[in-house]
Amino acid sequence: MTTTAAAGTAGAPGPLPRxxxxxxxxxxxxxxxxxxxxxxxxxxxxxxFDSLEAIRAAHGPAGVTDYVPAYGRRGAITDDTQMTLFTVEGLIRAHVRRDTGAWHPPADVHRAHLRWAATQEGWGPDERVRDAGWLAGQEWLYARRAPGGACLSGLADHRMGTLAAPKNPGSKGCGAVMRSAPFGLLADWAPGLVLQLADECAAQTHGHPTGRLSAAAFAVIVHGVVRGEPLEAAALRALELLAARPGHEETTAALRGALAAVRQGPPSAERLQSLGEGWVAEEALAMGLYCALVAEDVRHGLLLAVNHGGDSDSTGSICGNLLGAVHGETALPPGWVAELEGRGTILELADDFAMELTQGPALHGPPGAASSAAWLARYPRA
Structure with missing residues (x-):
């Protein structure tokens, strides 16, 4: 990481003092x-992959109002959630490895994303993941759910893309944005460091400045609301930080477009589609943010975010990350939570992340110190 935190543990943030x-x-x-x-x-x-007209023809004038079958079941998640979970795991392992004096979160996130890429090649866990921690052993994550081409090609070898030498420098698809909410959950970090880390990790698969900076801006917005800022204020903070970054113009324009659309009249699918289709990074970010800003409640915001003729799962995921971070888990519609694929794993990982950030010193210390063997088996330092 090319921030002061990269130099060693002296620059690394400590546990949340809460x-x-x-x-x-x-x-x-x-x-x-x-x-x-x-x-x-x-x-x-x-x-x-359906047009708005096709969605309304199949599901009624309001479009979808509940889960519809995908990949053989209701409530099925896609590569968006798969990669988000591995991002979380990479961040936990970065914090665990900090005790060894090794503090380079982009490398830990990259290794986690390589573990995700391995799930796209096999039918289930095998000897390759024996020492890879518990998440890579979850068989349900080995389902291939239309992964993005840039994510697969960026992780096809072990070279880590960097800001100086990014993978896929021409790609600005939304594949880095949709996995970047976890960086915003680093609530003890300064916003500028969150932006930097998300930017560096986006370069591992999506090297175009817009692909990277849209992911980084999304992380900063999540970070703001987790720390209690209003959503619009968090978006304005992201705009402020983006202004100093070369190549920010498309991302900045998209965010400003989302903020302006809020004031242009009642929310609708047509107004949402004026922001784009969501296949590219800045459009997906703008659409997800707009839906979160105008949401009457979580259900309303999420249904608005998916009922359009574009990348519905990614815009829905971005909106859901934001609304969940704003309101907390109890605001989520319980029927949707109950039927969600992988709910147990998601909750387990979320709780582990929160525990690591708040109770890390009680779980592990420097090599040779008293540590939880169970925790280090779940999140190996190797």
Whole structure:
């Protein structure tokens, strides 16, 4: 990581200094962000490649109002949620490895994404993941769910893309945006460091400045709302930070377009589609943000986010990440939570992330110190 935190543990943030109520609120927002993103992903999965006209013809004038079958079941998630979960796992392992004096979160996230890429090649866990931690052993994650080409090609070898030498420098698809909410959950980090880390990790698969900076801006917006900022204020903070970054213009224009659309009249699918289709990074970010800003409640925002003729699962996922981070897990529609594929794994990972950030020193210390063997088996330092 090319920030001061990269030089070693001296620049690394410590555990969140929170009381019990604050820790419970943080855990609720982490759970809400990850579950909400997965619900939005699953709502859009069955209509991702349909036009708005086809969606309305098949499901009525309001479009989809509930899960529809995708990949053989209702509530199925896609590669958007798969990659988000591996991003979370990479961030946990980065914090665990910090005790060894190794502090380079982009490398840990990259290794986690390589573990995701391995799930796209096989039928299930095998000897290759024996020492890879618990997430890579979850058989349900080995389903191939229309993964993005840039994500697959960017992770096809072990060379890590960097800002100086990014993978797929011409790609600005939304595949880096849809997995970047977890960077915003690093609530003890400064916003500028969140932006930097998300930018560096996006370069591992999507090297175009818009593909990278849209992912980074999304992380900063999530970060703001997790820390209690209003959603619009968090978006304005992202705009402020983007202004200093070369190549920010498309991302900045898309964010400003989303903020302006809020004031142009009642929300509708047609107004949403004026922001784009969501296949490219800045459009997906703008559409997800717009739906979260105008949402009357979580259900309303998510249904608006998926009922359009574009990348419905990604815009739904982005909107769900935001609304879940704003309101916490208890605001999510319980019927959708109950039927969501992988709910147990998502909750387990969310709780582990919150525990690592708030209780890390009690779980592990420097090599040779008293540590939880169970925790280090789940998140190996190797």
């Amino acid at each position: 009381g019990r109520a604050e820790q419970q609120d943080f855990r609720s927002r982490v759970r809400g962000c990850l579950l909400g993103g997965a619900i939005g992903d699953a709502l859009g999965a069955g209509i991702e």
